[in-house]
Amino acid sequence: DAGVTQSPTHLIKTRGQQVTLRCSPKSGHDTVSWYQQALGQGPQFIFQYYEEEERQRGNFPDRFSGHQFPNYSSELNVNALLLGDSALYLCASSVRDRSFNYGYTFGSGTRLTVV
């Protein structure tokens, strides 16, 4: 049973560019959350998608947007990249309303470097 798959693994972008990160959730999971993990820090919640809608959002600007597809996979888009957006972006999937019992499954992340 495949876990959470994220692509690409690594990415280098220039300031001002736009980037799209992708996540395929664990089989049977319907909810996808995105987290930003700066070097040496804990992950920070960006937003969560369920039923193809953004359900919750953390303290991130509108430059960060996302999408969830009917197959539950998700994309994270970041526009007008800043140097401070350099981080590890983690995707976590879960089952809505059962995330404690079923747990959150994390991917290995996408390492984004903005130069």
Added chain:
Amino acid sequence: AQTVTQSQPEMSVQEAETVTLSCTYDTSESDYYLFWYKQPPSRQMILVIRQEAYKQQNATENRFSVNFQKAAKSFSLKISDSQLGDAAMYFCAYRSGRSGGSNYKLTFGKGTLLTVNP
């Protein structure tokens, strides 16, 4: 807003010994969940152990156990018989127990880097 604090940026332990990682949190809620995650160099967050706040009994998973002190808002992780494979970043995380709204997110601490010495 809930906050999670891990006051030990780094810890080290000898192989086969026991180590305790500290975590405190701040919340006004009575119903919530607490987690310990392990992040090895492979970067994937791996669930180590979880605790429901309404359960007074401390959770255990093989060599891993917690000391949950609800009144003190403390949730420490004890690793017994430490192994080289336990070396990793350890994160404490909080999730509200309420359903709906903004209650499904995990709030993480800054982490503790555990080194296991042979």
